Amino acid sequence: MKAARALVSAEEDRRSMAAEIRAGLTASPKWLPCHLLYDARGSELFEAITELPEYYLTRTELALLEQHSAEIAKRAGAPRSVVELGAGTGSKTRTILEAVIAEHGLSDVTSAESRELDGPVYYPIDVSRTALEVAERALARPGLEIRPLVGQYGDWLPLLKDLPGPRLLLFIGSSIGNYQPHEAESLLSLVRRGMSKEDSFLLGADLRKDEPRLLAAYDDAAGVTAEFSKNVLHRINREFNADFDLDGFRHLALWNPDASRMELYLESLRDQVATIRALPLRVSFRTGDRIHTENSYKLTLADQRRLLAAAGLTITASFVSPDPSYALHLARVT
Numbered sequence: 508m509k510a511a512r513a514l515v516s517a518e519e520d521r522r523s524m525a526a527e528i529r530a531g532l533t534a535s536p537k538w539l540p541c542h543l544l545y546d547a548r549g550s551e552l553f554e555a556i557t558e559l560p561e562y563y564l565t566r567t568e569l570a571l572l573e574q575h576s577a578e579i580a581k582r583a584g585a586p587r588s589v590v591e592l593g594a595g596t597g598s599k600t601r602t603i604l605e606a607v608i609a610e611h612g613l614s615d616v617t618s619a620e621s622r623e624l625d626g627p628v629y630y631p632i633d634v635s636r637t638a639l640e641v642a643e644r645a646l647a648r649p650g651l652e653i654r655p656l657v658g659q660y661g662d663w664l665p666l667l668k669d670l671p672g673p674r675l676l677l678f679i680g681s682s683i684g685n686y687q688p689h690e691a692e693s694l695l696s697l698v699r700r701g702m703s704k705e706d707s708f709l710l711g712a713d714l715r716k717d718e719p720r721l722l723a724a725y726d727d728a729a730g731v732t733a734e735f736s737k738n739v740l741h742r743i744n745r746e747f748n749a750d751f752d753l754d755g756f757r758h759l760a761l762w763n764p765d766a767s768r769m770e771l772y773l774e775s776l777r778d779q780v781a782t783i784r785a786l787p788l789r790v791s792f793r794t795g796d797r798i799h800t801e802n803s804y805k806l807t808l809a810d811q812r813r814l815l816a817a818a819g820l821t822i823t824a825s826f827v828s829p830d831p832s833y834a835l836h837l838a839r840v841t
């Protein structure tokens with residue numbers, strides 16, 4: 508198994524996390540960046556979310572991928588590099604990789620030279636080293652190189668042009684929805700700047716739909732999403748020597764129709780003070796005070812198209828499931 512590459516040291520990572528926690532918990536209203544949700548336990552809980560009956564996103568996207576991967580691989584021109592942003596454990600990627608390999612043929616593992624010439628090489632990018640290790644084990648097969656890259660997308664996207672082309676970039680799982688619209692546009696512009704004319708970009712994103720369906724998806728009956736949300740406090744307790752009382756907070760999922768997004772919060776159930784000794788910082792809460800932990804935007808099809816166009820990407824094919832509605836867009840540099 509290849510060791511995952513990281514551009515940023517664990518020490519730098521910890522310093523930037525500490526700065527984010529301080530900035531978020533001293534702000535009014537309080538917030539925490541959603542990438543903090545994904546430590547090893549958080550990644551595990553997110554995997555469990557993807558299998559919940561209420562969380563329609565993953566299985567709807569998988570069904571679309573199963574139906575259209577062959578066409579996507581063909582349209583992407585038998586890519587030599589498949590780069591996935593936010594790969595997680597890679598569970599959503601098998602179908603598309605199989606299709607790329609089928610379109611391509613496996614690289615000849617007996618010859619180093621033909622391996623150079625053939626491909627494909629899969630580069631999963633994720634902040635979670637543990638998730639990447641799972642992905643690597645789950646997706647390993649003869650003839651497919653897997654080179655995991657640990658870190659934020661911004662660390663790796665500028666290096667895209669160095670990878671053999673044509674490249675297929677995957678940003679599936681509706682993770683684009685976790686960015687504010689202006690951040691989403693900047694991220695897609697960064698993707699576009701790393702692409703050449705021959706490359707393709709596949710975006711998978713949830714669509715705006717009825718409120719009850721959305722509320723259920725982000726506040727499931729079994730309480731897995733609540734545990735996932737609260738895990739961020741558990742993580743701060745463990746990694747920054749804090750004393751958040753997890754029973755003193757509840758998970759809250761709200762639909763904001765004006766912003767067209769689900770908003771996830773941790774709400775304080777009483778007046779309380781938490782101490783984060785490693786920062787050091789004391790954080791006071793009144794009953795009902797909230798920490799905003801995540802947004803999940805649900806754009807219309809027209810807004811998704813506008814977002815891609817604004818980033819300089821032209822859609823070459825869209826695959827849309829009607830109910831529950833979800834979209835896959837294949838795009839090229841405009």
Ligand code: AVI
Pocket residue numbers: 556564680681682683684685724725732735801802803
């Ligand atoms: C990772 N991301 C696409 C998920 C979503 O649906 O926004 C994160 C999530 N948070 C709670 N449930 C799922």
